[in-house]
Amino acid sequence: MNRAVGGRPRPTPSPPNGAAGAIPPPAAPEPPAMDIRIFDSEDEIAREGAKYIAAAARQAIAARGVALLAFSGGGTPVPMFRALAREALAWHAVHVFQVDERMVPAGDPDRNFAHLNEALLAHVPLPAAHIHPMPVEDQDIEAAARHYEAELAGLTGSTGALDLVQLGIGADGHTASLVPGDAVLEAADRAVAVTGPYQGHRRMTLTFPALNAARARLWLVAGAGKEDALRRLERGEHAIPAGRITRRDSLVLADRAAAGDRL
Template sequence: MKLQGEIQIYPTPQATAQAAAEAFARAAQEAVGRRGAFHVALSGGSTPKLMYAALRGLEVPWPQVHIYFSDERTVGPQDPQSNYHTAKVGLLDFVPLLAGQIHRMEGERDPAQAAADYAALLPAQLDLVLLGMGDDGHTASLFPGTAGLSLGGRVIANQVPQQGTWRISFTFSEINAARERWLLVTGAAKAPVLAQLRRGEGEYPVSQVSDPVWYLDEAAAADLPSNLDSAGS
C-alpha cells in the first residue's frame, strides 16, 4: 500500500515534536468543547519524549483529558522500557491529571488477560491515537509477520518473535476507529521505509493505518519527492 494521509515535514525532531504538541493542545480544546472530554492514546518512542516536554508548557484542558496507551511492553510500570513510565516521567508527573484520568496497560500481568481488561475500559471511541514507526515499519506493537496484524477486537496480546517477547497492543481495528491517527516519525533510519511506502513497495504494517497525519522531520523525509511541502520551513 502507498503512503497515505496528510504529510507534514519539519526541519528537526524538536520542531516536529513541537508542532505535534501544539496540534495536541488544539485537538484537546476542540474535543472538550464539542464532547466535554479528550480521550487520547499515547505511544512509545523518541519523538513522543520530545513532544511530552513541549506539552508541559502549553495550555491543555488537562482536567478533561483521559490518557490511554496504544501498546505496552510486558514489564512493570517502574521499568524504564515501559511506555507508561516514559510518559509518566516526561509528562504525566508535570500536569494536573488525577489517577482516574490515566489508564495504563498493565504489562506486568498475563498479556492476554491484561489486553482483555484494557479493551473493557476503553471509551466507545478514542479522539486521537498517537503512533510511531519502527525501522521495520511496525507501529504500536504490530510487527511484521506477527499474528496481531490480522486480529480483530480492540486490544490483543501479540507474540513478537523478533523481540523474543509478548506485547500488548491496540489492533488496527481499534487504531482506525479513532477520530484521528497521527504518526510521529523522525530520523534518517526511517527514510527507506517511507520512500518504499511512497512508491507502493513493500509490505509494512504501518501501511494499515487509515488516513493518518504524518509528522516527519527532514531526515525521515529525505527520500520522499522534493515537491512535498515542508510545514516548518
C-alpha cells in the same frame, strides 16, 4: 453497425456482461493523500505535534466534554510530551491511554509508560483515574488485555473511537506493536491484543480496528533509516503494518533525516 467483407453488416459486439449499453461500475475511490510535513529538526516536530494534539483535545472537549488520547512509546515522542505539558489544556477532561507496552516490570527503562509519565503525566493536573496504563504485569496477560479493552470501551462507547492516537513507524514498517508476521495483525474483532515476542519482549497493543476507529492520527517519524518505511506508509502499502492504518484524518510530521531524498 460495422461493415464486414462483402458488404453485409456485422453486429456491434455487446458490452461486457451481455448488457447492451451497460455502464461499468465506478472505480474504487482513491484513498486520500497523506498529509506529510517535513521539518528541519526533532524539536520542531515536538512543538508542532504538541500543538496538533492540544488542538484536537480542545475540539473533543468542546464537542463531547472529554478528550481521549493514546500515546506510543519510544524516544521520538518524548520531546513532544514535554512540549505538550506546557500547553494550556483542561486536563481534568483528558484521559490518557497507551497505544502499546512491553511486558516488563514497573520501573524498567524499557517501559513506555515510564517515559510518558516522566515527560508528561508528572507535570500536568491530570486526575489519577484518567490515566490508563496497560496492565502488562498481570499474570493472566490475555485477561488483562480484555480488561483494558473493556476500560477503553467504557469511555469510547459504541463508536470505539479515541479522539487521537499518536503513532510512530519502525524501519521494518511496524507501528504500535503491530510487527510484520505477528498473528495479532489479523485481530479483526479485538481493540487490544497481546503479541508474540519482538526484540526480546511480548507486548500489549491496540489493534488495527482501534487505531483505524480513532477520530485522528498523528505520526511522528524522525531519524535516519526511516526513508523507505515513510515512502511505503505514504503509498499505503499493506505489505507493512503501518500501511494498513487509514489515511483519513492523519498527519505525518517527519524530519529531514527520515524524509531522505524524497524532498
